[in-house]
Amino acid sequence: MFDDFMMRAALAGIGVAIAAAPLGCFVVWRRMAYFGDATAHAAILGVALSLAFSMSIFIGTMAVALLMALTVSVLSGRGYAMDTLLGVLAHSALAFGLVAVSFLSGVRIDLMAYLFGDILAVSRGDLLVIWGGAALVVMLTGWRWSALLTSTLNEDLAYASGIDPKREQLALTFALAITVAVAIKVVGVLLIAAMLIIPAAAARPMSRTPEGMAVAAGIIGMLSAVIGLRAAYIFDTPAGPSIVCVAAIAFLTSSVIGSLISAR
Amino acid sequence: MSLVQIEDLSVRYGARTVLSRVSLSIQSGEIVTIVGPNGSGKTSLLRVIIGAMKPFQGHVKRGSGVTIGYVPQKLHIDETLPITVARFLKLPGGRTATDIDQALTQAGVPDLSKAQLSQLSGGQFQRVLLARALIGKPDLLLLDEATQGLDQRGSASFYQQIDQVRQNTGCAVLMISHELHVVMSASDRVICLNGHVCCEGTPAVVASAPEYRALFGTGTGGALALYRHEHDHGHDHDKHTHNHTEAAE
Structure with missing residues (x-):
């Protein structure tokens, strides 16, 4: 069944949706949307470096994403407003990445594939990386779940319970870097943050518990991947953006239904 | 001890x-x-x-x-985080349903366990925080x-x-x-x-202490008294010599 490129694409999309679901919830709860964006945009620099040094793209993007996330964590709270800082870092990383790619004269690379993803070209090896990464992210967030949730609610309450919120933040940062590296092939640098945030936001109105929201986000993400791919095939549209469009429609539907129910 | x-x-x-x-x-x-x-x-x-x-x-x-049980200053729960009172009290783990009911009762809000945290009133929220502090039998x-x-x-x-x-x-x-x-x-x-x-x-002792009066005054003169306190720090109960504005270690 791995021979069919559509099947591989669907499995890749589902893998990314699974990794993005629990992480995306934390990104939404902790108001880290821009943070996710900055980390994702830095990944294009990782692509350039990986190609320049002929490393695995997964390792290169993950390293740069991690570096970016750590930089933001360290710089935050040092005088700049967070959104300014992230705006500067995200777009600088993207610009430097694009410039760096142009220096790679010897290698021919399809920049569009990294900016918007190339899910239809996912190989068996890619699938292995995507599912391995997704499993790692799910295990990491699952293992730290209660501690992460407590520190998300309130840092002082976390300290009082013997949890170090800084360590939990680090675990989250690490998971974010893995997810970015895994998702770059599927939706591309520009739309990774969308896969994190939109399914989680769509899950919010129908959830009463944090765990419920993570599961619902996972289901919405997976459905978006499968339906988006199908739509891309039928209408001959780009696959990555189509997946995000379906997720966005899910968000719209769930918000409208949610507000109708609460207005009753 | x-x-x-x-x-x-x-x-x-x-x-x-x-x-x-x-x-x-x-x-x-x-x-x-x-x-x-x-x-x-x-x-x-x-x-x-x-x-x-x-x-x-x-x-x-x-x-x-x-x-130690800790009740923080007013706490903001993000609207995007759905969580019930019971789940909040269970964090970070190891609390039974009995513990939770008991703590809520002690805090005076026995019926709130299924309520959403983001929908509590200020008074209810403080009591839930109190319940959270009490749950470890501090x-x-x-x-x-x-x-x-x-x-x-x-x-x-x-x-x-x-x-x-x-x-x-x-x-x-x-x-x-x-x-x-x-x-x-x-x-x-x-x-x-x-x-x-x-x-x-x-x-009684503190209320009549000059340092306390200097900080809080005796009624409307409080603001003025605070000013005087900063500049006239003459009490001698502590051995270290420093003033408030640059409290050297």
């Missing part, structure tokens, strides 16, 4: 010294209130006790096996301006609840409060803090 013993504690926030050579101890069962103007290091003191801030100098010793309860944002009736009934909790469990209470009339009637001991311990003792 005291529950918490603080010795010669100095705390810095960046380059700013917020607490300077503070020593105090809390005995089991007593109610101690910290009063002091804004920025006097009250919250920092509690945060050092729970381990959220590191001392720059000195140390905080916790008696062996002493458990020997010492730390309250950081727990009644901020509550109206007078709400805050009075909150303090009654605290009193009842203490009578039932015998735990000690260390609290920060702005409400001086409550402080003066309910505390065994009052500590007046302004970067360092200005004065301490029973409410």
Whole structure:
């Protein structure tokens, strides 16, 4: 069944949706949307470096994403407003990445594939990386779940319970870097943050518990991947953006239904 | 053995010294209130006790096996995070449904366990936070301006609840409060803090201490008195020589 490129694409999309679901919830709860964006945009620099040094793209993007996330964590709270800082870092990383790619004269690379993803070209090896990464992210967030949730609610309450919120933040940062590296092939640098945030936001109105929201986000993400791919095939549209469009429609539907129910 | 013993504690926030050579101890069962103007290091003191801030100098010793319950200042729960009261109390783990019901009952809100945290009123929320602090059966309860944002009736009934909790469990209470009339009637001991311990003792002793009067005045002259306090720091109960504006360690 791995021979069919559509099947591989669907499995890749589902893998990314699974990794993005629990992480995306934390990104939404902790108001880290821009943070996710900055980390994702830095990944294009990782692509350039990986190609320049002929490393695995997964390792290169993950390293740069991690570096970016750590930089933001360290710089935050040092005088700049967070959104300014992230705006500067995200777009600088993207610009430097694009410039760096142009220096790679010897290698021919399809920049569009990294900016918007190339899910239809996912190989068996890619699938292995995507599912391995997704499993790692799910295990990491699952293992730290209660501690992460407590520190998300309130840092002082976390300290009082013997949890170090800084360590939990680090675990989250690490998971974010893995997810970015895994998702770059599927939706591309520009739309990774969308896969994190939109399914989680769509899950919010129908959830009463944090765990419920993570599961619902996972289901919405997976459905978006499968339906988006199908739509891309039928209408001959780009696959990555189509997946995000379906997720966005899910968000719209769930918000409208949610507000109708609460207005009753 | 005291529950918490603080010795010669100095705390810095960046380059700013917020607490300077503070020593105090809390005995089991007593109610101690910290009063002091804004920025006097009250919250920092509690945060050092729970381990959220590191001392720059000195140390905080916790008696062996002493458990601490902490009620933070008003807490903001993001609307995007769906969580029930029961789930909130269960975090970070190891609490049974019985523990939760018992803590909620002790805090005076037995019926809230299925409610969404983001939909509670201010008074309900503070009681849920109290329940969270009580769930570990603490020997010492730390309250950081727990009644901020509550109206007078709400805050009075909150303090009654605290009193009842203490009578039932015998735990000690260390609290920060702005409400001086409550402080003066309910505390065994009052500590007046302004970067360092200005004065301490029973409410009657503190209320008549010149340092306290200088900080809080006797009625409308409070603001003026505060000004005078900063510039005329002449009391001699502490051995160190420094002034408030540049509290050198």
